[in-house]
Amino acid sequence: MSDPLSELRALHAAVDAEVAELSALHQGRLQCARGCAGCCLDDLSVFALEAERIRAEAGELLREGSPHPPGACAFLDGEGACRVYAARPYVCRSQGLPLRWLEEREGQVVELRDICPLNEPEDQPPLEELAPESCWPIGPVEARLRELQAAHEPETPLRRVPLRDLFLASESGDAQ
Numbered sequence: 108m109s110d111p112l113s114e115l116r117a118l119h120a121a122v123d124a125e126v127a128e129l130s131a132l133h134q135g136r137l138q139c140a141r142g143c144a145g146c147c148l149d150d151l152s153v154f155a156l157e158a159e160r161i162r163a164e165a166g167e168l169l170r171e172g173s174p175h176p177p178g179a180c181a182f183l184d185g186e187g188a189c190r191v192y193a194a195r196p197y198v199c200r201s202q203g204l205p206l207r208w209l210e211e212r213e214g215q216v217v218e219l220r221d222i223c224p225l226n227e228p229e230d231q232p233p234l235e236e237l238a239p240e241s242c243w244p245i246g247p248v249e250a251r252l253r254e255l256q257a258a259h260e261p262e263t264p265l266r267r268v269p270l271r272d273l274f275l276a277s278e279s280g281d282a283q
């Protein structure tokens with residue numbers, strides 16, 4: 108059986124493949140491109156396992172680089188591009204797509220949707236008219252991530268790491 112980090116890489120690859128299909132379907136509405144960093148907020152945190160992937164693949168950046176100033180993700184560069192693109196966490200891989208999830212409200216399961224306002228041009232069908240299967244489902248990948256994190260750190264199965272803290276940990280010599 109492969110280790111949680113290998114399984115995380117496989118999960119990220121599977122997400123990328125599904126995102127590519129949906130992105131092709133929605134190419135008329137998606138404005139997402141290198142340099143558009145509206146989703147790259149400063150307060151993102153990820154499961155420790157996803158932080159581990161970034162540490163494993165961006166050690167030089169963490170040791171020798173500087174975080175983006177506060178106000179946006181520490182991993183953005185000066186042109187608004189991601190400096191850990193290949194190792195970026197799941198939450199960054201599906202941003203921009205129409206999102207869909209289920210919630211229980213007053214005893215009833217309701218469907219909620221969201222999308223970046225930049226990706227709602229007037230010449231495209233409104234979000235609520237899209238077929239469910241053409242939206243990114245929030246929930247299944249999150250559940251799989253929780254399983255992998257639990258396998259990675261059984262004692263702290265929900266431990267999260269703020270992305271900016273990866274630079275701080277590197278500066279202090281704390282590899283965890």
Ligand code: SF4
Pocket residue numbers: 146147148151180181182183188189190191192195196199270
């Ligand atoms: S890790 Fe990269 S894609 Fe994700 S929020 Fe930070 S800069 Fe943006």
